[in-house]
Amino acid sequence: MQWNIPSLEELEHYIWRCTACGTCRVAYDFGPPATCGEICPSGSEFGFEGYMASKGKIAFARGILDGTLDLADPEFLEAIYKCTICAGCQSQCQLDHKPYIPEIFEAMRRKAVESGVGPLPLQKNLLQSMKSYNNPYQGPRRLRTDWTRPFKKAKKPIKNLNKEPAEIMFFVGCTGAFNKQAQGIPQATASIFQKLGLDFGILGESEVCCGSTAMRVGDAEEFKRVAEHNLNLFRQMADEKGVKTIITSCAGCYRAIKKDYCLSADYDKLMDGIEVIHTADYLHRLWQEGKLPLQNAVEGTFTYHDPCHTGRHLNKFIIDEDGSELWPGAYLELSEEDCLYDQPRELLAAIPGVEVVEMKRVRANSYCCGGGGGVMTGFGDWATKNAGKRISEGVEAGASDMVSICPFCHYNLNAGAKSIGSAMKLYDLTELIDRALPEK
Amino acid sequence: MTAEAAKQLDPILEELRSIVGESNASAAKHIRYAYSYDMSFVDPKMPDYVVMATEVEQIQEIMRFANQEKIPVVPYTAGTNIGGLCIPERGGILLDLKRMNKIIDIDPLDGVAVIEPGVSHAKLADALFPLGLRFGWPVGPPSASVSSCAISHGIGGLNARYGLQSQEITSMEVVLPTGELVRVGSCAIQKDAWHSTLPMPKLDGLFKGWLGTTGVVTKLGVNVHPAPPLLKIFTVSCETVEDMYSYMLNLSNYEICDDITAVSWWLSQVPIPYPYKPKPDDAAEWNSYATTFSWTEKERDARQEIWEKVVAEEQAKGTSVQVTHYPEEALRGRTQLPSQVVGSTKNYCKQGGAGISWPGTFTPAKKWAPVYTRWKDILIGRNLSPSVRMSMYRGVHYGMLRAMIPFNKQSKEETENARQAIIECLRVDLDEGGIPYKPPVDFAKEINKRADQGYLMLLKRVKEMLDPNDIMNPGKLGI
Numbered sequence: 010m011q012w013n014i015p016s017l018e019e020l021e022h023y024i025w026r027c028t029a030c031g032t033c034r035v036a037y038d039f040g041p042p043a044t045c046g047e048i049c050p051s052g053s054e055f056g057f058e059g060y061m062a063s064k065g066k067i068a069f070a071r072g073i074l075d076g077t078l079d080l081a082d083p084e085f086l087e088a089i090y091k092c093t094i095c096a097g098c099q100s101q102c103q104l105d106h107k108p109y110i111p112e113i114f115e116a117m118r119r120k121a122v123e124s125g126v127g128p129l130p131l132q133k134n135l136l137q138s139m140k141s142y143n144n145p146y147q148g149p150r151r152l153r154t155d156w157t158r159p160f161k162k163a164k165k166p167i168k169n170l171n172k173e174p175a176e177i178m179f180f181v182g183c184t185g186a187f188n189k190q191a192q193g194i195p196q197a198t199a200s201i202f203q204k205l206g207l208d209f210g211i212l213g214e215s216e217v218c219c220g221s222t223a224m225r226v227g228d229a230e231e232f233k234r235v236a237e238h239n240l241n242l243f244r245q246m247a248d249e250k251g252v253k254t255i256i257t258s259c260a261g262c263y264r265a266i267k268k269d270y271c272l273s274a275d276y277d278k279l280m281d282g283i284e285v286i287h288t289a290d291y292l293h294r295l296w297q298e299g300k301l302p303l304q305n306a307v308e309g310t311f312t313y314h315d316p317c318h319t320g321r322h323l324n325k326f327i328i329d330e331d332g333s334e335l336w337p338g339a340y341l342e343l344s345e346e347d348c349l350y351d352q353p354r355e356l357l358a359a360i361p362g363v364e365v366v367e368m369k370r371v372r373a374n375s376y377c378c379g380g381g382g383g384v385m386t387g388f389g390d391w392a393t394k395n396a397g398k399r400i401s402e403g404v405e406a407g408a409s410d411m412v413s414i415c416p417f418c419h420y421n422l423n424a425g426a427k428s429i430g431s432a433m434k435l436y437d438l439t440e441l442i443d444r445a446l447p448e449k
Numbered sequence: 450m451t452a453e454a455a456k457q458l459d460p461i462l463e464e465l466r467s468i469v470g471e472s473n474a475s476a477a478k479h480i481r482y483a484y485s486y487d488m489s490f491v492d493p494k495m496p497d498y499v500v501m502a503t504e505v506e507q508i509q510e511i512m513r514f515a516n517q518e519k520i521p522v523v524p525y526t527a528g529t530n531i532g533g534l535c536i537p538e539r540g541g542i543l544l545d546l547k548r549m550n551k552i553i554d555i556d557p558l559d560g561v562a563v564i565e566p567g568v569s570h571a572k573l574a575d576a577l578f579p580l581g582l583r584f585g586w587p588v589g590p591p592s593a594s595v596s597s598c599a600i601s602h603g604i605g606g607l608n609a610r611y612g613l614q615s616q617e618i619t620s621m622e623v624v625l626p627t628g629e630l631v632r633v634g635s636c637a638i639q640k641d642a643w644h645s646t647l648p649m650p651k652l653d654g655l656f657k658g659w660l661g662t663t664g665v666v667t668k669l670g671v672n673v674h675p676a677p678p679l680l681k682i683f684t685v686s687c688e689t690v691e692d693m694y695s696y697m698l699n700l701s702n703y704e705i706c707d708d709i710t711a712v713s714w715w716l717s718q719v720p721i722p723y724p725y726k727p728k729p730d731d732a733a734e735w736n737s738y739a740t741t742f743s744w745t746e747k748e749r750d751a752r753q754e755i756w757e758k759v760v761a762e763e764q765a766k767g768t769s770v771q772v773t774h775y776p777e778e779a780l781r782g783r784t785q786l787p788s789q790v791v792g793s794t795k796n797y798c799k800q801g802g803a804g805i806s807w808p809g810t811f812t813p814a815k816k817w818a819p820v821y822t823r824w825k826d827i828l829i830g831r832n833l834s835p836s837v838r839m840s841m842y843r844g845v846h847y848g849m850l851r852a853m854i855p856f857n858k859q860s861k862e863e864t865e866n867a868r869q870a871i872i873e874c875l876r877v878d879l880d881e882g883g884i885p886y887k888p889p890v891d892f893a894k895e896i897n898k899r900a901d902q903g904y905l906m907l908l909k910r911v912k913e914m915l916d917p918n919d920i921m922n923p924g925k926l927g928i
């Protein structure tokens with residue numbers, strides 16, 4: 010399969026668009042009212058300019074390209090992994106390299122992996138696990154369906170797409186499947202689907218990681234391996250089992266399938282007739298159509314945390330490809346139509362008993378939980394510490410509960426709350442919706 | 450490695466770490482590299498160490514140590530000065546102060562904010578807004594430091610009303626190059642009084658306009674002002690720079706505006722055309738915006754009446770002044786401050802790419818037209834847009850004359866072309882009595898060539914008195 014994944018050298022032109030103005034260092038909005046907040050978890054933690062937002066990472070990229078900086082230097086190697094690839098910095102920049110900012114960071118990592126030095130040792134374990142088990146959690150295949158036990162027990166089995174046809178494929182994702190603390194998410198999702206009487210199935214033990222983590226830490230080969238497998242499988246499932254929609258409750262899987270998989274030259278052909286949608290978006294559609302009866306009250310003061318992968322990572326950048334408006338390659342504007350900012354908020358607000366309060370940094374300026382980009386694996390303590398900061402912001406906003414739509418954020422924010430001794434309770438939106446829906 | 454072995458390996462680093470903590474001092478190449486360049490044409494140079502301080506006492510210790518060892522120290526907040534002022538000429542310690550970012554106090558009754566050097570424009574704007582207060586924001590990056598801009602005689606959106614940022618400084622706390630902590634202004638007499646640098650000798654002058662070569666400012670008092678709710682923007686265009694000068698001079702005499710600025714056609718484009726492209730024949734060469742804020746509609750109407758009178762007078766003189774519509778995006782970028790859009794250099798560099806420098810000067814208004822005419826020839830001759838701004842300062846007939854010159858920094862030739870054009874422009878302006886602000890070393894040398902010997906002697910003496918070992922941002926004054 011042909012892939013269009015750029016090398017650092019191929020991005021050099023864009024690397025030379027950055028003026029080092031440092032606007033990416035803070036989330037600032039004129040308003041009125043004017044608001045400002047930290048946006049870069051890496052810069053906030055490590056401080057030196059190299060760590061600070063895209064300004065610093067682009068300095069690193071220039072240093073690699075001009076031969077001053079050597080990826081074989083372990084301290085430098087570590088530095089390029091001290092970034093959650095949250096794209097908070099990208100939201101601030103206004104120049105032509107804006108669309109490529111996370112790409113530049115990941116291209117540095119790809120170069121490190123290609124040259125045999127990257128990723129970091131702990132992340133190498135994760136990649137080894139992907140190669141051995143097709144998931145980053147060293148989870149044997151048979152454990153992938155552990156989360157379905159309550160359904161079997163309740164005699165509400167979930168279809169296995171390998172055996173039975175269904176219109177909807179619920180792509181569970183490795184975190185929901187293997188991470189005990191996140192298993193409530195696929196369970197709530199499946200429960201909702203059953204309550205709504207949807208025709209859905211899962212891949213069960215044969216589900217393979219989406220490849221998001223491999224891509225984020227720079228292992229393009231491993232990413233391609235699983236992505237090619239999945240793309241072919243999706244086609245097969247569409248052709249043989251009638252799958253028309255792939256739904257996932259995982260922000261990472263969603264971003265990977267929706268955006269990273271598009272880098273394949275065969276994407277359009279293989280995904281023809283298949284819609285990929287996040288659970289929150291799908292349920293929001295049903296709710297708008299009056300098909301999501303949110304009846305049971307769920308009491309609490311909730312705040313919504315925008316995951317990077319369902320928010321600004323889904324920005325569509327409008328580029329003047331042929332130069333007819335400005336010049337070839339000029340960044341023209343941004344469309345947020347794919348970003349899931351409103352859907353989860355509207356669903357949350359529609360649940361009886363729920364009071365919603367907003368944190369200061371939301372939507373495109375949401376403050377990353379700190380877990381992405383391989384950071385949770387590579388720098389667990391920092392990831393937790395950063396999540397603690399986000400929890401504190403929720404507390405300041407007056408929330409007793411925090412909601413998200415990403416198992417990764419869910420896990421990390423939970424750890425963050427514990428680390429600062431906060432009583433903040435963490436929920437995935439599906440868990441609240443499941444509670445609000447009446448039994449069938 | 451044991452602490453003792455580490456100390457032997459790099460005793461300076463170990464000493465710095467013992468002052469600010471292990472993770473706040475580094476000699477790693479990748480850390481130093483990120484401080485080695487900025488957006489200007491100034492050649493990159495690396496510091497030997499980077500240190501992040503969070504406490505005044507740490508800065509004192511660093512300065513004592515550096516002074517004893519004669520190690521250069523370069524103060525840094527965001528490095529956006531457009532003049533290579535934080536690029537170390539002689540290596541040494543890059544002192545990054547962005548983590549000293551507390552707003553210590555905002556006193557609406559005194560109209561004073563007391564801030565640490567790392568407080569950004571964005572942070573102060575966020576804090577002032579709910580209090581109904583304002584400050585003269587520059588068109589620079591929101592993440593840049595308020596204090597660094599103020600001590601560098603920065604220019605903001607209220608300079609026709611209250612003066613330059615440095616004129617808004619009310620008191621200072623400074624660590625001297627030799628490590629002593631000093632205060633100037635009212636806070637020197639009563640530690641909580643930050644209201645004014647007067648009526649004492651204006652010792653704040655020892656630290657303003659010195660480009661970080663005389664001490665490290667650790668606290669700064671600045672005036673903040675009540676924000677009237679009604680904004681009116683007067684926009685006109687003129688065919689010639691002479692006509693625009695005449696209009697601005699006339700309007701400035703009434704002192705009704707917060708900012709009176711005019712920009713050449715090239716600067717009103719988003720972005721500045723790079724390389725140079727000719728102005729369309731039907732477009733005016735100059736556009737001006739003048740902002741005025743009022744408390745009541747009656748006040749606003751009275752200001753409008755004065756402005757209409759000025760326009761009528763100018764038209765009666767036969768000038769080409771026309772009431773006009775200022776390009777929308779450019780206007781927003783200049784009046785909705787701090788601006789993330791302009792701050793991110795979009796309006797300037799989006800086409801040029803990575804590089805920007807300026808001949809930025811304070812020039813008598815009567816010289817704007819002749820200087821601009823020469824600049825235009827020089828810049829167009831080098832295929833660069835004459836993207837020039839003129840702003841009138843408070844109650845005086847001089848102001849900012851500046852050409853924002855973007856360039857493709859990836860290309861050495863194009864960078865050098867811009868550098869030479871800018872230096873040429875600067876010479877023209879200096880010879881007409883203008884003075885560059887925040888000058889890179891190349892400019893400082895041009896200034897000093899023309900300077901009175903007595904002035905240079907005094908400059909050196911003051912510098913030697915404060916910094917006997919010439920460790921503070923050495924080389925930047927070009928002496």
Ligand SMILES: Cc1cc2nc3c(=O)[nH]c(=O)nc-3n(C[C@H](O)[C@H](O)[C@H](O)COP(=O)(O)OP(=O)(O)OC[C@H]3O[C@@H](n4cnc5c(N)ncnc54)[C@H](O)[C@@H]3O)c2cc1C
Nearest residue numbers: 526527528529530587588589594597598603604660661666
């Ligand atoms: C697009 C753009 C537009 C701009 N527009 C304007 C404008 O309208 N008006 C304007 O005035 N400026 C403008 N600037 C320049 C610049 O952004 C401002 O002057 C800014 O506030 C400088 O802050 P900084 O944190 O980047 O300072 P830095 O560049 O870090 O430092 C500036 C100088 O101060 C010294 N310094 C820093 N901290 C201290 C300290 N604590 N004690 C002593 N010395 C210190 C440094 O050594 C250096 O010499 C613009 C810049 C850009 C990129």
Ligand code: SF4
Nearest residue numbers: 027028030031033102
């Ligand atoms: S990435 Fe964009 S916002 Fe950040 S320093 Fe570079 S040009 Fe400025």
Ligand code: SF4
Nearest residue numbers: 049092093095096098
């Ligand atoms: S992606 Fe996020 S963590 Fe990485 S540099 Fe940008 S803001 Fe910082």
